[in-house]
Amino acid sequence: MTSHPSSHRAAGGVSLIGVPTDVGAGSLGARMGPEALRVAGIAQAIAQFGLDVKDCGNLSGPANPGQPAVNGFRHLPEVVQWNQTLHDAMYAELSAGRLPIMLGGDHCLGIGSISAVARHCRDTGKKLRVLWFDAHADFNTATLTPSGNIHGMPVACLCGHGPQELIEIGGHVPAIKPKDIRQIGIRSVDEGEKRLVHDMGIEVFDMRYIDEMGMRHAMELALALIDSNTHLHVSLDVDFLDPTIAPGVGTTVRGGPTYREAQLCMEMIADTGRLASLDVVELNPALDERNRTAELAVDLIESLFGKSTLMRKA
Numbered sequence: 001m002t003s004h005p006s007s008h009r010a011a012g013g014v015s016l017i018g019v020p021t022d023v024g025a026g027s028l029g030a031r032m033g034p035e036a037l038r039v040a041g042i043a044q045a046i047a048q049f050g051l052d053v054k055d056c057g058n059l060s061g062p063a064n065p066g067q068p069a070v071n072g073f074r075h076l077p078e079v080v081q082w083n084q085t086l087h088d089a090m091y092a093e094l095s096a097g098r099l100p101i102m103l104g105g106d107h108c109l110g111i112g113s114i115s116a117v118a119r120h121c122r123d124t125g126k127k128l129r130v131l132w133f134d135a136h137a138d139f140n141t142a143t144l145t146p147s148g149n150i151h152g153m154p155v156a157c158l159c160g161h162g163p164q165e166l167i168e169i170g171g172h173v174p175a176i177k178p179k180d181i182r183q184i185g186i187r188s189v190d191e192g193e194k195r196l197v198h199d200m201g202i203e204v205f206d207m208r209y210i211d212e213m214g215m216r217h218a219m220e221l222a223l224a225l226i227d228s229n230t231h232l233h234v235s236l237d238v239d240f241l242d243p244t245i246a247p248g249v250g251t252t253v254r255g256g257p258t259y260r261e262a263q264l265c266m267e268m269i270a271d272t273g274r275l276a277s278l279d280v281v282e283l284n285p286a287l288d289e290r291n292r293t294a295e296l297a298v299d300l301i302e303s304l305f306g307k308s309t310l311m312r313k314a
């Protein structure tokens with residue numbers, strides 16, 4: 001195995017932040033995600049590259065009340081509380097010069113995580129690029145959502161569309177601009193949501209695009225214009241992957257990327273040398289088979305940190 005000399009921005013070390021909640025999801029179980037990733041060896045997988053890995057343990061927050069939606073949102077106060085706590089933890093690790101990895105938890109946590117990254121970029125004058133790997137656009141609002149589940153809304157919230165308490169976490173509204181984000185692997189978007197994503201001008205590499213143009217081309221465009229002053233954040237929703245290889249998620253959508261396509265994404269990101277923060281979300285061990293989805297996620301993270309399948313030197 002060879003490793004890219006500078007596949008990431010982790011000079012100060014890597015910090016694991018567990019966020020054991022599923023308050024934003026429709027099914028229960030993502031709260032067990034952080035432990036499943038630890039059992040699959042996430043810390044050891046990163047430490048093999050000579051990095052200092054600090055496991056910060058799990059954050060704590062409110063239980064999942066299992067209530068129906070109120071005014072278009074399920075569990076809004078609980079989602080706000082978890083995301084505020086996460087924002088603070090993530091921001092502290094970034095300020096200390098470390099590369100934080102958020103172990104989710106459902107994807108509503110992208111709000112706390114990415115708002116912290118955006119705030120850090122404003123502090124340090126860095127350019128932000130978010131790569132959002134997902135089967136879904138996660139751009140719903142209270143009126144558009146078919147479910148009320150806030151894990152279907154984080155990108156809209158980050159772009160300033162959502163309840164005040166959520167969009168102002170991080171102290172700057174909107175936290176990010178549509179031009180800061182690229183979405184990859186999308187194949188399930190609700191009707192009204194589709195219109196909003198389009199109106200906002202989000203750049204989306206959906207599965208149709210990937211089928212027709214290839215993953216390599218999609219990733220080249222998604223990574224275009226990244227330079228030495230760019231903070232690259234990856235938000236990996238495990239449901240991005242085809243459910244035949246990643247069954248342990250709550251909202252499977254068939255027709256996702258193969259193992260090799262996903263690995264190529266991670267390798268191309270490693271080649272930029274600019275990875276500076278990461279979310280791993282929506283892993284649901286209650287729906288998994290012998291932890292194989294967690295093991296797959298860890299395997300992809302190894303590629304993200306520089307494990308290479310190349311025979312020749314890059």
Ligand SMILES: NC(=[NH2+])NCCC[C@H](N)C(=O)O
Binds near residue numbers: 107136152
């Ligand atoms: N992060 C996720 N798994 N999101 C799934 C969202 C599904 C659907 N679009 C909804 O709003 O309910």
Ligand SMILES: [Mn+2]
Binds near residue numbers: 107134136138282
């Ligand atoms: Mn998602």
